[in-house]
Amino acid sequence: MKWIWRCIASLALGLGALGVLLPGLPTTPFLLLAAWAGARGWPELEQRLLRHEKYGPMIRDWRQRRAVPRRAKWLASALMTSSILMIWLLPAPMVIRWFLTLFLPCVALWLWTRPD
Structure with a gap:
């Protein structure tokens, strides 16, 4: 099961990275999905996303208050x-x-x- 979560996290992270480059493809929802899946099968990735300088605060705000900037x-x-x-x-x-x-x-x- 751990590998399924890692695949989901990897796919979401890849789509989030594409979202940085492609206008119209959102980045944040895919990073939220990557952190969520990472929490279930890849805790190191989840922690790295939570510590990220730019995206970490958005992920934490979403988890704590369901807040969107x-x-x-x-x-x-x-x-x-x-x-x-x-x-x-x-x-x-x-x-x-x-x-x-x-x-x-x-x-x-x-x-x-x-x-x-």
Whole structure:
């Protein structure tokens, strides 16, 4: 079972690293997932993430208070809004357009109800 948790943590960490380089791919949720999986099968990785200068405080805030930094909320909201606009400007199936148009504002609303 330990190897499954390590695979999940590694995959999430890799996606988080890609998120640093690729606009539109979030970093923090993948690091939260990596820390969560690491706690179950790779405690050294979890501790390294918790001690990280930039991402450690965000992971600890999420664990302790389910808090999301205001800057992250604004950035996520802007990216979701741009996604909705882009999906309507580019050729896409109508079901996807409507799904994103209804789903992403719900995500943003949930996000803004989290503490800062």
